[in-house]
Amino acid sequence: MKNTKVIGASIALGLLAFTLPLWMGSRSVYGLDVRSRPWHLLGGRLSASNPLGQAFVFEGEGLSRVEVALSAVGGGPEGDVLFELREGDSEGPLLRTTSARLDGLSYDPGTFVAFDFKPLTRAESGSGEFHLRLMPLADRRELSASPWLRSEQMVGLAQSVAGEFEGRECRGRFFSRFGELAGLAVAVKRVPADSRPTLILRAIDSETGLPRAGAALRTSEALQASELRAGHLIFDFESIENSRYRDYALSLNLPEGAELSSPQNSIWIPLHGDIGEQDSKGEGLSGSEGLRGFYRGNQVQPKLNWIMRAKGKVDGRAALVQFAGEHSLSVVSAILLWLGAVIGVLVALATGRTASNPD
Amino acid sequence: MLSALCLGLVYQLLLPPWMGEDEPWQLEMIHWVARGYMPGAGPAYDKSDAREHDLSHLQIVRRFPGLSLEDAKAYETEVLASMRRSGFEARVDFDPRHPAPTSFDQIQDAHSAASQQPLYHVLVGLLLRPFGELDPLTELRLVRALSLLTYLGVVWFAILLAREAFRDFHGRAMAVMVVAWMPMHARQAAVVNNDVLVKLFTAAAIALTARWVAGKGGVKERVLLVLCLALGLATKTTGMGALGAVGLALFLRRGISSNLKSRLPWILGLTAIAGLALVYFLSFHSPALPKNVDAFMLRVGKGLSPSAMLALWGSTVGVTNWNTRLMPDAAYWSVGFVAALSFVGVAKALLKPPAWMSRPILVLCTGAIAIQFALLVLRGVAVGRYWMPVLPAWGVLVAAGLLALFARPARRIVLGVFGGLLVIYHGWFLWGALVVQEHMALGN
Numbered sequence: 001m002k003n004t005k006v007i008g009a010s011i012a013l014g015l016l017a018f019t020l021p022l023w024m025g026s027r028s029v030y031g032l033d034v035r036s037r038p039w040h041l042l043g044g045r046l047s048a049s050n051p052l053g054q055a056f057v058f059e060g061e062g063l064s065r066v067e068v069a070l071s072a073v074g075g076g077p078e079g080d081v082l083f084e085l086r087e088g089d090s091e092g093p094l095l096r097t098t099s100a101r102l103d104g105l106s107y108d109p110g111t112f113v114a115f116d117f118k119p120l121t122r123a124e125s126g127s128g129e130f131h132l133r134l135m136p137l138a139d140r141r142e143l144s145a146s147p148w149l150r151s152e153q154m155v156g157l158a159q160s161v162a163g164e165f166e167g168r169e170c171r172g173r174f175f176s177r178f179g180e181l182a183g184l185a186v187a188v189k190r191v192p193a194d195s196r197p198t199l200i201l202r203a204i205d206s207e208t209g210l211p212r213a214g215a216a217l218r219t220s221e222a223l224q225a226s227e228l229r230a231g232h233l234i235f236d237f238e239s240i241e242n243s244r245y246r247d248y249a250l251s252l253n254l255p256e257g258a259e260l261s262s263p264q265n266s267i268w269i270p271l272h273g274d275i276g277e278q279d280s281k282g283e284g285l286s287g288s289e290g291l292r293g294f295y296r297g298n299q300v301q302p303k304l305n306w307i308m309r310a311k312g313k314v315d316g317r318a319a320l321v322q323f324a325g326e327h328s329l330s331v332v333s334a335i336l337l338w339l340g341a342v343i344g345v346l347v348a349l350a351t352g353r354t355a356s357n358p359d
Numbered sequence: 360m361l362s363a364l365c366l367g368l369v370y371q372l373l374l375p376p377w378m379g380e381d382e383p384w385q386l387e388m389i390h391w392v393a394r395g396y397m398p399g400a401g402p403a404y405d406k407s408d409a410r411e412h413d414l415s416h417l418q419i420v421r422r423f424p425g426l427s428l429e430d431a432k433a434y435e436t437e438v439l440a441s442m443r444r445s446g447f448e449a450r451v452d453f454d455p456r457h458p459a460p461t462s463f464d465q466i467q468d469a470h471s472a473a474s475q476q477p478l479y480h481v482l483v484g485l486l487l488r489p490f491g492e493l494d495p496l497t498e499l500r501l502v503r504a505l506s507l508l509t510y511l512g513v514v515w516f517a518i519l520l521a522r523e524a525f526r527d528f529h530g531r532a533m534a535v536m537v538v539a540w541m542p543m544h545a546r547q548a549a550v551v552n553n554d555v556l557v558k559l560f561t562a563a564a565i566a567l568t569a570r571w572v573a574g575k576g577g578v579k580e581r582v583l584l585v586l587c588l589a590l591g592l593a594t595k596t597t598g599m600g601a602l603g604a605v606g607l608a609l610f611l612r613r614g615i616s617s618n619l620k621s622r623l624p625w626i627l628g629l630t631a632i633a634g635l636a637l638v639y640f641l642s643f644h645s646p647a648l649p650k651n652v653d654a655f656m657l658r659v660g661k662g663l664s665p666s667a668m669l670a671l672w673g674s675t676v677g678v679t680n681w682n683t684r685l686m687p688d689a690a691y692w693s694v695g696f697v698a699a700l701s702f703v704g705v706a707k708a709l710l711k712p713p714a715w716m717s718r719p720i721l722v723l724c725t726g727a728i729a730i731q732f733a734l735l736v737l738r739g740v741a742v743g744r745y746w747m748p749v750l751p752a753w754g755v756l757v758a759a760g761l762l763a764l765f766a767r768p769a770r771r772i773v774l775g776v777f778g779g780l781l782v783i784y785h786g787w788f789l790w791g792a793l794v795v796q797e798h799m800a801l802g803n
Contacts, residue, residue: 013779013782013783014782014786016783016786017782017783017785017786017787017790018786018790019790020786020791021786021787021789021790021791021792021795022790022791022794022795024791025790025791025792025794025795025796025799026795026799028795028800029795029799029800030800032803033800033801033802033803034802034803035449035452035683035802035803036452036802037452037453037683038453154455154456154457154465155455157468177468178464178465178468242410244409244410244411244413245406245409245410246410272457273457273458289803290803291803316799319799319800320799322799323794323798323799327798330372330373331372331373333368333372334368334369334372334373337365337366337368337369337372338365338366338369338786338789340361340362340365341362341363341365341366341369342362342782343362344361344362344365345362345536345539345540345778345782346778346779346782348362348532349532349536349774349775349778350775352528352532
């Protein structure tokens with residue numbers, strides 16, 4: 001009789017310790033979830049004249065929350081940020097607006113700021129393509145906050161580059177740890193609108209240790225249609241296949257009015273290969289599924305996307321059903337074994353019979 | 360034991376492929392032993408080699424004489440393809456998602472299991488050899504089954520230790536339950552890593568040391584103890600903690616005369632084992648040993664830093680997806696509260712041990728934990744699985760501490776409440792964190 005009661009209580013406890021965490025945990029599942037870590041690239045300061053945006057696809061039902069990773073830049077954040085959600089592209093119909101206060105934002109590791117709104121109806125969801133935009137609320141011209149970005153390229157090891165970086169003509173030397181060097185990013189305080197900062201890369205002669213004469217190995221222009229403040233300036237170029245463990249001389253030509261964030265300690269971030277259109281889960285899916293490019297003003301940068309997540313009404317439930325469906329045999333077996341484990345331990349505790357206490 | 364077996368099987372079913380930390384590197388070592396190679400001194404490499412080839416290929420070729428760079432690259436490419444098919448990139452947030460990876464460097468640069476002691480890889484590789492040519496996923500599943508056995512082995516040695524530590528049922532049951540039901544330990548029942556083997560040898564060494572301290576066992580057990588010490592050290596540097604525990608036992612053992620002469624053979628023997636182990640570690644370019652005094656000081660600074668302590672606690676209490684996704688803060692605070700409570704109880708028990716508890720064993724367990732943590736600080740790393748070789752000692756301390764705070768009639772209730780809470784905490788980790796984060800919340 002006593003054992004029956006203990007077994008009953010064990011089953012109840014085992015079920016509670018299984019269903020409650022699963023239900024609670026499933027609420028943390030997002031329909032769109034960019035998880036890249038660590039965060040390396042900043043999109044630039046939020047400003048009224050130059051709003052920053054992101055195009056994305058959300059296929060779930062009833063989109064009701066978007067979270068974006070923001071970083072404090074400059075003097076730290078102050079004021080409220082306005083969130084706009086449009087259907088389709090940046091010119092599409094406005095679906096929702098909301099705002100959030102930027103309190104407690106840090107630089108590292110940055111913070112997800114949540115924007116909650118009334119769930120979209122089926123009619124409003126349309127094709128599932130959306131455009132979000134952030135800008136300062138009310139009369140503020142700009143905010144000391146910037147979105148974190150992920151690159152479609154593989155981000156290598158950031159390194160301090162020795163050289164002269166205080167004027168408009170900057171020179172330094174960069175060591176590439178990996179092959180397929182395809183881009184370099186550097187933090188800037190400001191780059192004016194309608195400018196073309198240029199990066200020239202030359203191979204280093206292994207015998208003399210000097211840059212090779214003749215034509216440059218790669219030249220890249222980073223066209224800035226609108227002003228970039230407190231973000232990363234990114235130079236893309238054709239991938240250099242054998243860049244592993246090699247030194248390169250780099251020269252940077254900045255336009256009038258441009259300034260690097262820390263000229264005395266210039267940190268450069270290498271980008272390798274090209275991850276775009278790669279599959280992370282199965283055949284035929286894009287690795288950056290759901291992400292359609294970062295916007296600064298009207299200029300889109302398709303290889304960059306916000307670190308963001310979006311949630312609908314039933315994401316957790318849908319994920320739970322999918323998990324149970326795909327692994328039904330394992331899940332059922334695991335639940336039975338889990339209950340067996342709980343019953344085993346609680347019966348042993350209640351009866352005082354264990355391997356350590358065989359009597 | 361049956362309960363532990365069920366729990367271990369749950370992890371065999373639910374832990375997705377390649378989601379045990381460092382599994383690709385560990386399995387690579389096992390694979391080459393299974394394919395007929397043995398670890399030794401292969402060709403050295405220099406910077407010019409590193410320009411042309413990936414470090415992970417060079418390091419594995421240096422470890423296995425006769426292995427070609429092409430074969431090393433082919434196997435890593437095969438493993439990486441298997442990882443991609445299993446959704447590794449969507450689960451591990453720091454994975455850079457290279458389009459066509461051919462080298463483990465593209466997951467984590469300058470990392471390899473080739474610089475670790477190869478006992479685990481050799482033993483498991485030899486067991487795998489009769490199965491012939493297998494794909495990486497099948498190899499992984501077979502080796503994971505062995506981890507279940509080592510997990511059960513650790514629980515068995517925790518039982519042996521608990522019998523020496525406590526004379527009553529409550530202490531024994533609670534100590535063993537802590538070991539079997541600690542989520543990050545139970546999860547290792549399905550992880551391919553040399554941590555699982557060093558844990559088994561160290562748990563055995565501590566349990567046998569406890570029996571020695573209690574005046575039990577004969578010469579055969581002493582020989583077995585020395586063997587477990589040596590095998591632990593030949594498996595991983597984290598086996599070093601057991602050596603300290605045995606050293607401590609020299610001063611706790613019943614019936615030993617206080618003169619130095621009787622202890623001298625043991626002291627010399629342990630010193631010789633430690634010395635040999637250091638030489639052995641050096642011969643494998645072990646990253647556990649600093650290259651110079653500056654590097655050593657840097658490691659100590661890192662090991663003592665608040666961020667390292669937080670990371671250590673995080674990976675002890677519960678973390679998923681290759682240490683990238685933590686549980687809610689409430690989990691760490693709750694477990695921390697129970698741990699703090701047990702520390703208070705341990706202090707009380709050490710000062711005035713109750714009759715149902717063995718003070719020398721309590722001192723032994725406290726010493727083993729302290730030594731293992733000191734080694735972690737010296738190493739400058741903050742990963743929970745590195746202190747888990749002394750987990751049975753931790754189980755004894757938690758049980759001793761919590762039960763010492765209460766009088767006998769209440770201890771039964773304390774045990775029941777603790778058991779229930781442990782089940783809930785484990786359920787939280789397993790169903791609310793591991794299943795959700797590794798199966799349902801896949802990153803885009």
